[in-house]
Amino acid sequence: MSADPAAGNPYPGLRPFNVDEEDLFFGREAQVDAMVDKLAATHFLAVVGTSGSGKSSLVFCGLLPALHRGLMASTDGCWRVAVLRPGIQPIRALAQALGRPGVLPPTGAEELGFTPEELIEAKLRIGKLGLVDVYREALSRDDPRRNLLIVVDQFEELFRFQALAGAGATSSATSACASTSVSVSVSASASASAAMPGRAPGEGTAFVNLLSEVTKHPELALYVVVTMRSDFLGDCAQFFGLPEAINAGQYLVPRLTRDERRAAIEGPAHLRGAAIDPVLLTRLVNDLGDDPDQLSILQHALHRTWAHWAAASQSGVAARAPITMADYDSIGTMGGALNQHAEEAYGSLPEGRPRQLAELLFKAITDRGTDARGVRRPTRVDTLCAVLGTSVQELTPVVEAFRDSTRAFLMPPAGVPLLPATVVDISHESLMRVWRRLSEWGDDEAASAQIYRRLAESARLHGSDQALLLRGPELIAALAWHRRSKPSASWAERYGAGFQAAMAYLEASQRHAAWLRLLTWVTGMLGVAAVFAVFVFYAWRASETRELALASAKNQASAAVAQVAKVSQEKAVSDQVVSELFRSQDAQQYKPVAGAAAQGAGTAADPPLDPAAPPVYMQYGDSRQKDMALGLQRQLRRLGMYRATGAEAVDTAPKVTEVRYFAADDKIAAEALVARLKFWRMGSQVTAVLVNAGGLRPQPQQLEIWLRRVDVAQVGTLVQRLRGDDIDDRRAALSLLIDGYSAAPEAIAAALATLSPENYGGVSGEGVFNTLRFLSRSAPVAWSSDLEKQGAQLIAYLGDRRTTGAGARFSDATSKEIAALEALLEAVRARRPLPFGV
Structure with a gap:
């Protein structure tokens, strides 16, 4: 067979394999057999693996074709398949998947004035047997295809979007018999309303109950398959019954052996009549390593390598030549191909507004949440337009730049028109990890969301008289964020309610700060005016003693000014006195020594420990703070005022550095150490905290310095x-x-x-x-x-x-x-x- 470079690229890139690409899916045969056996035994199969391990491809291009071929002995090969992603409204997503033409027999909903989806959703919401009842009703309509498979892709969305409001992202697909293909999409087929409400309380629990109930009816040819990232396994404990179902039906996607990796790499190329140079094949297997997270990145690199080789072959430069290291190196290898390709897409956009929209678009369809786990956030086009402040016409060329025939960074794929109800999504989570620009955007968005949440919470507390208005650096930072990010109600909706209250709170804080500045100025001016008025009044009343009155008024004015100065500068004077005291002590204990800089020691030997001095212990929560803790301990010892003898790592650390003391009588000593630490630049937020020793027996005057954990x-x-x-x-x-x-x-x-x-x-x-x-x-x-x-x-x-x-x-x-x-x-x-x- 001769190679045909003009034939389609046999590597899908970032997206999962489709059902009709079964012939290109190599290296997973044994795994498919094991999945079929487990599904037949439990009726509930949880395909679990890391992001990029090939879970979706294994289901859609391995499991489903095997079922259609009749590989499950207890069934025939004729299946109805409903595919969905839970999104923000999982029960509605399930109803839409079941209501798609060809999934279930006609329900007669139209005769009742409903759509099939509406009628199915109503039945699903009746109780936990809703899905079982819907299936039994389908059988009662003399359905010849009795096998029904529910596939819930990216099940982890159930946890991430549980408390959020916004547009629902659903996906559905159908399959008749073996000749019918199934495709997974969250694109124009999404039929959720333009103003989708948020998830009702308990909807996630109700959805899980519908699925887990299937396991209690093994007599029915009803099966459920979910795909889920392994780092969300712990979240399953949120729902009763789900851990048990997953324990019984879990299939943890195993790593490919070296032979299976070779098959996955060279099999599709051989099918197209091409050859991969043995040196390149070995390099690809080695670059893949033992990390299953790299499979999607490998597929993208192979897709790009094939495209480069095909372009050269069609130009006659390398006709019939094998794919070599030169083709692989030209696309940046696995380490840089995805980042380089994404940068090319971004660079193809004109500077200015289009690139700004690209940034806002990716921030809107990805999410990092309060933890470090990045997840996709499929979003409808009309919602995106509201969040981004743009129109479909302006947004379309930006989306097209990332989903043309050579790029599959965004879904739906090229050719699917962008309608208001179309759902836009990134093709794979690996894009969030590997594209450095997107990672930086994610950091910026997470920081912006954190500021908004903090502002909304402060506004809520202020409304109940539990918080003051913002002042000082906090107000400056919040105003700078507002000026920089220009948040809108549509944007804030994804991070929680209270946008209008938060903006009103920020505006009130700004007005209050302006009022305080004006009050300070007016107070000063009134003081000056009062002094002047006193002077004029006494001068007029005692014209016969004008000189005496004048002198008296001047004295009073001077005294008033002195009193104002004393009050306004009292704290500064106090701080200055403390600083001078500390500076004097440090000058005595840390005298410069000749050659100190070269020798790395600027003081004499440590003074002997005074047994009567307060003992001070260092606690740190991060191993990177150990050297600093030991250095601080050494400085305290050199003062000769403390017995600083221990430094210990702890599991938890406070948000600000604390000096902890265990007896009320030690408060003065603790506050003196706080002042010392502030003078040594350990931060202005260092504070003294009285703690209960519990069962411990601290030494007399014992103090502990707990270093803050750094964000x-x-x-x-x-x-x-x-x-x-x-x-x-x-x-x-x-x-x-x-x-x-x-x-x-x-x-x-x-x-x-x-x-x-x-x-x-x-x-x-x-x-x-x-x-x-x-x-x-x-x-x-x-x-x-x-x-x-x-x-x-x-x-x-x-x-x-x-x-x-x-x-x-x-x-x-x-x-x-x-x-x-x-x-x-x-x-x-x-x-x-x-x-x-x-």
Whole structure:
């Protein structure tokens, strides 16, 4: 057989195999046999595997054709098949799948003035026997095809969308006998209404009851197959009866052996008369490795490799030649093909509005939720238009760029028109993990959703007098988010109710802040006016003693001004006194030593431990904090005021760094240590907490420092915002970083990476200044030896830029921050808590 490059591409790419592609499905024969046997025995089969392990392909291109061929001995080969995805309204999705033409015999619904879907849905909602009753009624209509199979693809949607409202995403397909193909689609066939309500309370439970009841009626030729990602197995415990059904009928998709991988790779090519070079075949098998998550990425790489080879063959460059490493390398190999291909699709869009719509589109149809698990969010076109603020006409070319004949990133496939009821979905979850741009969009969307949820919750609490209006950095950050994201009610609906209340709360906070500023100004002006009025009044009343009255009025004015100054500056004076005290103590204990920077030690030996000093223990919840905990312990010992002798890893950590004490009498000592930690830049949110020792017996005056657990995702977002376009957002991010993460090694590492030589060129001058400002105000104790080396490299790099003239744009303020960072790095090397002079 000679190769025909013009024939269809035998590799499906990211999408699952279809039923009519059974001849291209290699390497799973033994697995299909095992699935058929288990389904025959239990009537409920749960095909479980990691994302990308081939669950859907195994069902639609392996199991279903086998059933149609009569491989299940207890049945004939004639099957009715209903396919659905649960989405937000699973019972309606099931009714629509059963109501599609050819799935069940005519119900006579039209004679009653209903659609078949409406009549079936009403019966399903009667009780947990609804599905069994619908099947029995079908048998009573003399249906010759008595085998009914319900396939619930991507069953994990049931957990993710359980509490959300929005458009339902359903999918249905039909099959008559062996000659009828089944296709899975969430496209124009979706018939949910344009304004689909959210899931009714308990609908998920009712849906599970309908399916699990099938297992109690083995006498019926009624079968259920679900496909589900293995990382959602634990969520099944939310429903009574579901864990038992899955335990009895679970089929965990096994890894392919090396021979099965070879068959899956070269089988389709041989079927088209092509050959794969043995070197490339071995490379592909090795690149696939032992991770089943890579199967979808392999299929995409093979699809692209075949397309490249076919184009060369048709041009006469490599006619009849085998597919080689050159074809594979040209598409970026498995490691880069998908990201490269997706970038090509994105790059094909004109700059400006189309690319902005692409970003908003992918943010709308993917979701990360409150955990790290990304899931697809199939969404109707009319809902997308409302969320994105666009029209079908403007959205269509953006969708087409990602689903043309050479790209299958979005569903429905090319050629299916985009109607208001059409459901748009990504073809596979692997796109969310491998396309780096989409991953960054997902991070940004998750952060935006978190801000909205927090704002909506604050608005709810404020309505019941349990929360104050936003002020300070929180208000600045919220306003910057609102200005940047421009949220709408349609967008917010997917993340929870309360949008109007949240926006009203934000607006009220902004008005309140403006009112406070005005009040402060008016109060000051009234004070000045009052003093002046007193002076004028006494001058007029005592004209005969004008000079005496004038002197008295001046004295009163001076006293009033002094009192105002005293009140307004009281806290600043107090803080200054405490800082001066700490600075004096540190100057005595951390005296500079000749050659300290070179030797890595800036103090004399630790003073002996005072047995009467309060004992201090360090607790940290992240192994990356161990070095910082030990460094902080060493600094406290060198003061000679504490017995800091232990550092321990714990399973749980607080949201802010805490100094815990166990007796009310130790409050003053705890607050003094809090002030010390704040002075050492451990964060402005450090707090003293009185705890119940329970069954423990703490030592007298025992204190414990519990280091906060760092939100790495928030840190990354804040560091990125330091170089953003919005000045208010930059200031808010810098304030939040300095207040909350000045002692976080993760934040320091992210800031250093931002100014690395490979990234520096993309950072504006303002971004450089903000990042340096955060670094120069970080806690020296948080700098590990690796971070100190990176900091020294940054200083050298900035010095080179200044020397060569590339740093001519450095402002005086930026130069001061560079000098401050140099001083801080000296303190790091000398193991001092702060640079001298701070």
